[in-house]
Amino acid sequence: MPDEESAESRLAFARWLFAQPCRFVAGAASEARLPVETAPEVAFVGRSNVGKSSLVNALTGQKTLAKVSRTPGRTQQLNFFDLAGRLMLVDLPGYGYAKAAKRSVEAWTALTRRYLKGRRGLERVLVLIDARHGLKESDRAVMTAMDEAARPYQLVLTKADLVKASERDQVLDGVSKAAARFRASHPEVLLTSAEKGAGVDQLRLHLAALASPATRD
Numbered sequence: 001m002p003d004e005e006s007a008e009s010r011l012a013f014a015r016w017l018f019a020q021p022c023r024f025v026a027g028a029a030s031e032a033r034l035p036v037e038t039a040p041e042v043a044f045v046g047r048s049n050v051g052k053s054s055l056v057n058a059l060t061g062q063k064t065l066a067k068v069s070r071t072p073g074r075t076q077q078l079n080f081f082d083l084a085g086r087l088m089l090v091d092l093p094g095y096g097y098a099k100a101a102k103r104s105v106e107a108w109t110a111l112t113r114r115y116l117k118g119r120r121g122l123e124r125v126l127v128l129i130d131a132r133h134g135l136k137e138s139d140r141a142v143m144t145a146m147d148e149a150a151r152p153y154q155l156v157l158t159k160a161d162l163v164k165a166s167e168r169d170q171v172l173d174g175v176s177k178a179a180a181r182f183r184a185s186h187p188e189v190l191l192t193s194a195e196k197g198a199g200v201d202q203l204r205l206h207l208a209a210l211a212s213p214a215t216r217d
Contacts, residue, residue, distance in 0.1 A: 011201065014208035020084035022060040029077040030111065037121035039212050041080075041088040045116070046128030047138060048094030051158040051194055055128065056081065056091050058194035059204060066091050078115060086211040088121075095138055117149045123210045124186075125153035126203075131163045131171050131191065135178050147184045154186035155179050156203065161193040 026035040044052040053066035065081060079091040092112050116125060125146060129139060146153050155175060160168060172191050179185045190206070192199035 010208070011205055014204040015201065017084065017086060017208050017211060018059055018204045019061065020086075022062060022065060022081050022083045022089070024065070025080040025082045025088070027077040027079050028111070031114065034078070034115070034119075035080050037088075037119075039082065039086055039088045039121070040123040040210050041090055041119065041121045042207055042210060043090040043092055043116065043119075043122060043125045044128060045092045045112070045125055045142065046094060046158075047130065047136065050094065050128045050130050052091055052094065052128055054194035055156070055158060055192065055203075056089055058192075058197065058200050059089070059207070078111065087207065090115075090122075092116075095142065113145070116146065116151060122151070124207075125151060126156050127153050128156050128158050129175060131157040131160045131168070134171065134175055143179075143182050143185065147182050150184060152184055152186065154206070155189045157189065157191045159193060159195075160191045160198055161196045 026033065028034045044056060046052055056066040057063050060081070060083065066079065076093055078093070081089040081091070083089060092115070093109070095109065095112075116122070127139060127142060127146075129135060143153065157172065157175060163171060168191060172189060176189045179189055180187070188206075190199050190203055192203060194200070
């Protein structure tokens with residue numbers, strides 16, 4: 001019974017936290033523009049069009065908080081969103097193909113790498129993987145770099161609603177086994193759908209556990 005009550009309490013807090021006001025704080029295209037660290041940070045990273053902005057919106061219940069586009073490379077800076085002063089959500093530019101000038105892509109890619117490796121307040125990186133395609137070499141390269149930097153990260157499968165129900169467990173199992181080979185990867189891989197809301201509460205639970213304890217009730 002105590003464990004059940006504790007689990008219910010954690011879920012209630014997670015739902016409460018993500019129902020609080022979430023506001024855009026800053027868009028950083030250079031290190032000089034990075035905001036001061038005021039709360040634990042969670043970064044969303046993945047290939048272009050994997051659904052980073054859509055997942056941020058689904059978590060916070062705000063459809064237009066993070067700008068969503070079907071055009072690869074729409075997010076060209078690090079976007080910071082403050083969740084009730086307890087957690088900072090950071091929407092990062094996608095890697096891979098982008099409809100943008102080569103010089104611009106190189107600039108935001110370099111900034112993203114420096115942020116992921118050196119940001120002190122970064123508590124967790126969410127590496128988003130399109131459930132329809134699984135892990136790609138570009139994903140593995142990012143995971144290897146974070147292993148080398150000893151930066152904790154967690155894999156999150158997106159767009160689960162676009163995968164046949166009969167295939168989802170197989171996809172999840174395959175990615176989980178691959179992730180287990182990486183040292184800094186969180187042991188649990190999450191399956192989500194920003195469109196249908198699947199797995200969103202579970203992800204909220206994981207992130208709420210990282211919220212600033214100084215202001216937590």
